[in-house]
Amino acid sequence: LAKTTQPISMDSYEGQEVNITCSHNNIATNDYITWYQQFPSQGPRFIIQGYKTKVTNEVASLFIPADRKSSTLSLPRVSLSDTAVYYCLVVGGQNFVFGPGTRLSVLP
């Protein structure tokens, strides 16, 4: 299972764009990169998933370089309600391995 490394915490202000980078140097050919968001005392919520290049949905964008050894989750114009823990996972089979995640704090 590919291990991921991401910053433990980040601070941002409302209205700013936030980019969280995740390293996954030993990602396998069949692995996908998936990001989840978790609020306190709630289950993780799927944000976005991608294999290569760029993926965009209504809440975020995911940038994946050609070598796929890292990925960047981009949250446009964050609000206070985006304060949460964000997990980067490399998924190649059924088992999901959660790292410590990035604790994002959005300040007013």
Add this chain to the structure above:
Amino acid sequence: GAVVSQHPSWVICKSGTSVKIECRSLDFQATTMFWYRQFPKQSLMLMATSNEGSKATYEQGVEKDKFLINHASLTLSTLTVTSAHPEDSSFYICSADGDRGTTYNEQFFGPGTRLTVL
């Protein structure tokens, strides 16, 4: 679509008693369900993988006789914490393997159950 529920959302019990937590996929069938445990300020840790109609596969270090898992149907998996002790107090989260046709190996997570053992 792809909603997973858990019941109860919060339970307090006395030490030595058993507690059952239910995980249901409400609008889809889940061949595989997963049980995680999360301690405060820590990440999710996979406890076991549950396949419908067969025995669960437990992660290393998880006592299968203490954490009984039953996956009797394609929409329901249960986790029973037997003879619970204060150190079992944690946030238990289930997920179900689903396919929405556009993503690969997506898991849908329940809202979690907070267990407090006195």
